[in-house]
Amino acid sequence: MVERLEIAWTLAVVGLIAGVAVYSTILLYHIDALTPDPNEYVDVTGHQWYWEFYYPANNTYVNSTYNAANNTVSGGALWAEPGWVVQLNITSADVVHSFNIPQLGIRLDAIPGRINSIDVNIPSSATIGTMYLIQCTEFCGTYHGTMRSFLEIV
Ligand SMILES: [Cu+2]
Missing domain, CATH: 1.20.5 (Single alpha-helices involved in coiled-coils or other helix-helix interfaces)
Structure with a gap:
């Protein structure tokens, strides 16, 4: 028993x-x-020490450089509209970086010679002008701390 x-x-x-x-x-x-039909593709390349965004739909390169003095970026940003699904193809031109949007729960390593892809779901409730912080989260050298950019809702 x-x-x-x-x-x-x-x-x-x-x-x-x-x-x-x-x-x-x-x-x-x-x-x-990954969704087969995202609203936008963006190729993201980490450099010491800025993020490059390439928009294949209109063949536009943007070198997004952070200005710590006034918390802004020059050269452009990562742009998307509310409710969009954005497919990011992330790589690096030099050392290992990590692409992080803390507010959206996105974090993926940027590794030389490799492409890591992820879908970002932009909240439908996001208002135009919202800036989500992008921060490198892999120590990548002297100016790692200022390797920032913004996801801007347009
Ligand atoms: Cu970095």
Whole structure:
């Protein structure tokens, strides 16, 4: 009787763990899936010490350079409209950087010779003129701390 109970409990636990394993494996796979039709593609390249954004739709390069004195950027920013899905293709021209938009929960490494892609879901409630901070979060040299930019809602 005791043996049968032990076997039943063991099988119940094994079944539970197997179920969680299958569920989380499927979920992990879908988290990384990219939408086939984003509103915008942007190629993001990390440089010591600024972010470059390339907009293939209109063949425009932007070198976004942060100015710590007045918390602004010159050269341009990452632009998107409310409710958009923006696919970022992130790489680096020199050392390893990390592309981070803390307010939107986006963080992905920028690695030389490799392209890491991610979809950014711009909130529909975002108002025009909203500036989301972009910050390099991988120590990349002297001016790492000012390797910032903005995602600007237009
Ligand atoms: Cu960096």
